Amino acid sequence: MSDSLADFSPSLQHIFKELLQFDTVSRNPNIALIRFIESYLNELGIDSQLIMNDEKTKANLYARLVPQTEGGVMLSGHTDVVPVDGQNWTVDPFKLTELDGKCYGRGSADMKGFIACVLESVPRFKESNLRLPLHLAFSYDEEIGCLGVRSLIEHINSSPEKPTMCIVGEPTNMEPVYGHKGKVAMRCNVHGHPCHSAYAPQGVNAIEYAAKLVNKLTDLAEPLKEQQDERFDPPYSTLQTGVIKGGTALNIVPEHCHFDLEMRYLPQADHSASLNALQDYAKNTLEPKMQSVNANTGIQFEVLASYPPLLTDPQSDFAQWVANWSNSQNFGTVAFGTEGGLFDEAGVATIVCGPGSMEQGHKPDEFVSVEQLKSCHHMLENLRDWMSE
Template identity: 65%
Template sequence: MSDAVRDMLARLLAFDTTSRESNLELIHFIQNYLTGLGVETQLFLDASARKANLYARTGPVGHGGVMLSGHTDVVPADGQQWSVPPFALTHQHGRYYGRGSADMKGFLACVLVSVPEFVAQPLRMPLHLAFSYDEEVGCLGVRSLVAHLKASQDKPAMCIVGEPTAMKPVYGHKGKLAMRCQVYGHACHSAYTPQGVNAIEYAAKLINKLTSLGTQLTATQNRCFDPPYSTLQVGTINGGTVLNIVPQDCQFDFEIRHLPGVAVDAVISELEQYAEEELLPAMRRVAASSDIRFQPLSQYPGLFTDPQSDFARWLAQWCSSDEFTTVAFGTEGGLFDEAGVATLICGPGSMDQGHKPDEYVSVEQLERCMKMLANLRTWMLA
């Protein structure tokens, strides 16, 4: 592995880009690096101006070309038992350790080190680069960049999202919808429970309804995925104060991880209808102020690209692997695909190491990624 990739990865790992933090220092580092190579860049700031997407392109003007995409944020290292510093590069036993080394700063380092070679060659099509924020909290940050691509006359034709897949090409993943339900009841002394509206009990009725709806989702199956059907689960619940007070409030969060093409709006509509027609009338007969509210937290579409397409065939050649598969985790790929950019996923490292203490990417995986990018560059010259 070249010293350039190691040094670039060390620079990227040193930026604490946990999703709760700003990513601007890292973004400005990348922008200055690319600008110094003569690459055009554009920033898309969030409303607070604390975070930004970076979009760049080099090569000939016009529609088409290939986009290399990765997110800059990482999950927290808090509460994890690390044996090495999480925000520094540690090299041991053929591995580079650090938070985000696998997910997915290893890929970003390979891309950035490869840019000078792309810039130095007479490309026959544009090379696009996309670096986003807040992917780890629901693919939230990339939306402004996706909107730009949808409106652009010069958007790329193809995209490789460099999430960790052990350098195996991936053509699909499930979509996700995360929701919050807030139940507002009426408190009273527990000795007079009929005078109150127990928010926890009504939340339990809603959760029981969700369980039934989740069972219905399993009827549609696709053996390309594991599990081969859409899933629904309640992840958190909070309500009540003390045992002798009928709880006034209860809140729970749930998610649906759905197969590509499966519409989940009908599930939410049925849950809302159940709340409106069966639960709220009973609650409001006791206390008119009772309410049930639903709030979307995050949503992204699934991805299902044809593994027999020309793009898939080319990616198999670039990464020297035709072992196409799907992954259980979500990515920004479905959003790019919806914007009209054919998208596949392939990157160094494994999600078996991502999000865990002592996260690492192997030197061998980075070498394979650099080879894929070199093959891509050769193809873009042909």
């Protein structure tokens, strides 16, 4: 007999179904989902704190179970999901569909399956005689650069009862992950001078100058391969262009062009050196040439998103405890980024471990297996037992 959601409590089935029905693609509000969690916790006698964005359309949720002491373990997950636009789904992406031991829906793996397991476990944590507090942290806008969680971290840092450990439940097949690279995403805006293409030398071609910068970026990426860390895949920092846009018509020298670039860097790497070199090239080499033709031209850079790397010692007590709770000593790193680097930077030791695989995340017919949800359930029960000793 195959695994089924019917093996779980009705509570988990209900929570998981409700979470998937909220369309929390990052461009949309997440307030309805957050209010659902807030109401669920309130019925259990647990107060929540909402940390809103300026528009009051999105919120982080933070809650804490007794005892009233500092330290403890935080369970963290993001509530936003990636879009389904242009993807060929065979099931409704915003409805829980269970087939052959798999639970389909946008966010089922990344990472509403983990959040559902956490929420379903809360009553048992509450009924236990916990010797350490359990913290719950649910964020927004992770998928567009770990943006929302920063105000949540500020809130936690201002609290005298800050957690010392954190499990981020990103999909890792329930194997403990101790590291990932950091990331910086930037946009380069090139402002040229337009004219008729018949008189091209009188203009400043924004696309051509952007191309020079892209070529420079490619050159700067090569030396990064010299510093390697085999714990990561690829084992070196990377620098690449992802989007470029510019121009209006073939017979007009383009006035504007912009391109987006990203750097994914090893924890021990000096990521600023390469990015500074690119900006120095723009300012000291290209801009003087552009402005010799027209003084109103120029190049500007802006940071779109960034998050720090994560590198937790897998031999630390906390890492070994997570390995015991998850019944897996298969430590590793992941190629994707998480909020874990930000928590770790704030002084909260962090391991990433959650149900499902990123092989299914972000894709059409995203799913998490019932078997993975069971493994997550067992990890949370093991954590509860450890916190109740």
